Amino acid sequence: MNWIEVIGWVGNVVVITQFLQKDMLRLRVLGVIGGSVWLIVAIMMNSLSLTVLNITIIGIQLYHIRKIHMNNVNKERFKAMGTTKIQCSSCGTINSVGLHRLSTGETVKCYMCSTIIMG
DSSP states (O other): OOHHHHHHHHHHHHHHHHTTOSSHHHHHHHHHHHHHHHHHHHHHTTOHHHHHHHHHHHHHHHHHHHHHHHHHHHHHHHHHHOEEEEEOTTTOOEEEEEHHHHHHTOOEEOTTTOOEEEO
């Protein structure tokens, strides 16, 4: 078995492992690793189509990793802002509203009766 074949099998194991993940960040990171291993194979084989495919796959995975990271950063930022309680004038239900929703002017509906209580 030659080196290209060995590297290809390593790539196969990484890609298969990727699809067994429940955590999206881990899945995406393994996607970058698997794509990188297969990119090496494609370059060693002088295959333009596989090279372009794997560069595209790596780019897509990196895009989604950045989205996951930014989403986590925003969640932490909003969590730090805290919440306030707003009473619905229609049904009297007390609604817990994140302060980040107040700062963005987002429309907030009562969770019981769907009356707009803010926005």
